[in-house]
Amino acid sequence: GEDVEQSLFLSVREGDSSVINCTYTDSSSTYLYWYKQEPGAGLQLLTYIFSNMDMKQDQRLTVLLNKKDKHLSLRIADTQTGDSAIYFCAESNTDKLIFGTGTRLQVFP
Amino acid sequence: DAMVIQNPRYQVTQFGKPVTLSCSQTLNHNVMYWYQQKSSQAPKLLFHYYDKDFNNEADTPDNFQSRRPNTSFCFLDIRSPGLGDAAMYLCATKRGRRGLSTDTQYFGPGTRLTVL
Numbered sequence: 001g002e003d004v005e006q007s008l009f010l011s012v013r014e015g016d017s018s019v020i021n022c023t024y025t026d027s028s029s030t031y032l033y034w035y036k037q038e039p040g041a042g043l044q045l046l047t048y049i050f051s052n053m054d055m056k057q058d059q060r061l062t063v064l065l066n067k068k069d070k071h072l073s074l075r076i077a078d079t080q081t082g083d084s085a086i087y088f089c090a091e092s093n094t095d096k097l098i099f100g101t102g103t104r105l106q107v108f109p
Numbered sequence: 110d111a112m113v114i115q116n117p118r119y120q121v122t123q124f125g126k127p128v129t130l131s132c133s134q135t136l137n138h139n140v141m142y143w144y145q146q147k148s149s150q151a152p153k154l155l156f157h158y159y160d161k162d163f164n165n166e167a168d169t170p171d172n173f174q175s176r177r178p179n180t181s182f183c184f185l186d187i188r189s190p191g192l193g194d195a196a197m198y199l200c201a202t203k204r205g206r207r208g209l210s211t212d213t214q215y216f217g218p219g220t221r222l223t224v225l
Contacts (some may be wrong), residue, residue: 033213042115042199043152043216088151095140095159095205097214099151 003102004091011106018079020103022072022089029091032065034074037086037102046074046087081107112136113217115200121223122190130185130220132200140205141183142214143175146197158183159205187222195224 003025012018031053035043049056049063049072053094056063062075072089084107090097114133122128132141139160141165144152149152174193175188185222187194201214 035216040197040219040221042113042218043201044215045215046200048213095156095157095164095203101151102149 004089004098006087006089006100006103008101009104009106010037011108012079014081014107014109016079016081018074018076018083018105018107020074020076020087020089020105022100024070024072024075024089024091024098024100026091026093026098027067027070028093030093031091032063032072033090033092033097034061034063035088035099037088039085042090052095076105079105079107081109113200113202113215115198115220117219117220118218119221119223120185121224121225124192126220128187128190130187130198130200130222132183132185132217133181134200134202134215134217135181136202136204136215137180138202138204138215139180140203141177142199142201142203143173143183143185144199144201145194146199146219148196152199155185190222190224192224195222197221204224 006022033048034046060077064073086102086104088102089100116131142157143155146152155169176184197219199219200217201215204212
């Protein structure tokens with residue numbers, strides 16, 4: 001079945017870049033998403049990439065997709081303390097999202 | 110300009126006492142979802158409505174029911190909450206177009222359910 005995996009934790013210093021990685025198994029995924037969840041809150045859509053793209057940039061966010069390796073990454077430039085949260089990648093090719101396990105990003109001064 | 114609204118944000122119920130969680134949306138999206146998210150876990154899809162068509166996930170317990178009286182509102186009913194049902198419940202919506210690539214799901218802020 002479909003499976004999406006992420007590393008559980010990432011700790012970075014404020015001002016550095018963060019790279020959060022995700023691997024997935026469903027090669028028919030149409031869209032891949034990154035969601036951010038702050039403590040006690042819902043999921044906020046950060047960005048998404050269509051499966052026929054390799055890269056998408058949106059301000060401080062850069063998404064890279066390696067479809068051959070089924071690898072997705074989210075790079076956050078100039079990471080700030082407000083970026084501390086859990087980041088979920090998700091894939092879809094139907095009406096459903098398959099979420100990864102989430103990566104907890106901790107930003108320290 | 111809230112787009113997906115969930116009420117209440119925090120709900121406390123007693124073991125076995127029925128509870129209803131509410132979701133409304135101003136996006137006029139035809140697809141609505143309910144997810145359960147336990148601590149430090151990914152959201153787990155319980156069911157979704159595509160227009161009026163109800164789609165239950167195979168592993169969703171019978172204790173969980175849903176109603177969608179109109180496009181804007183969707184309710185999650187937990188008939189006899191157990192301690193294991195304590196979680197964050199997330200509602201999401203999407204503009205669905207059958208047979209085409211998916212559109213983005215937009216999430217509400219969630220309702221945190223505590224079962225005493």
